[in-house]
Amino acid sequence: MARHQQPWATRTARDRTDAPAHGRLLDAAEAVFARRGYGATTIADITAEAEVSRAGFYVYFASKEEIFRVLAVRVRDAFLAAQDVPGVDRDDAREVVAASTAAFIAAYARHLPLLRLLEQQAQTDDDVRALWEETQERPVHRSARYIRRLAAEGKARPVADPLAVARAVGGMSIQFARLTAAAPETYEAAVRDVTAMFLHLLGVDPPR
Structure with a gap:
């Protein structure tokens, strides 16, 4: 069944694999985890959502825990991908800041329900905790290297x-992404405002 796409949907569709069933299972798992929570979600829920057989699930994943961790990796990679801005002049700070800010806010807003679950599961699962910390820290340190x-x-x-x-900047982006998730029509304004504040902190004049 077709779902209404949010303004950021096409900007973050970089996290599919070549196997359609694999991608459908991951998308379905993210939707079900967000809707039902981690504890209440079952493999049967995920396969029903993805319209994939239970046997098909086990072709790609050994357990609910494993698909959740793979989702955590996918979210981490979405944030790292947000800092890769193809088609943008890497030497033009204004262009890079605008494009990466847009992509980061889009990714965070899209994955917000799963991010909340990741933070919860990180309290009791060492593997998820490591992924959660990496999701928080790697984009920040990558951004710091670019600023240097x-x-x-x-x-x-x-x-x-x-x-x-x-x-x-990471903290601002997260706060605006949460607002965007609740009110998608604010996305463009959020990107504009965070971009302006980022450039100010960089000591770079905003574009006219």
Whole structure:
């Protein structure tokens, strides 16, 4: 059954594999986990949602726990992918900030229900905890490296240590993504506002 697409849906469709059933199972698992919670979700729920047989499920995943962890990896990779901006001049800080901010907010808004579950499961599952911490930290440190490069090249004048700027921008992006998830019509305004604040913290003039 066709689902209504949110404004960010086409921006974050980078996390499919070549096997259609594999992708359907992951999408179905994310939807069911978000709807029912981790404890109440069963493999039968996931296969029914994906319209894949139980035997088909076990071709790709050994258990509910495993598909949940694979989803956690997919979310982590979505945030890392948000910092890869094909078609954008990597030396143009304004373009990079605008594109990466849009992609990050889109990814966070899309995966918000699963992110909440990941944070909960991280309290009791060491593997999920490691993935959760990586999901939080890797994008921040990657952003900090980019800010350091811009500063070293004289293309930015960050108002604080690059890691501190990266953490501040990450926190802002998450807050605006949560608002966007609740009110999708605010997406474009959220991207515009976070982009402006990011450029200010970088010491780069916003585009006219």
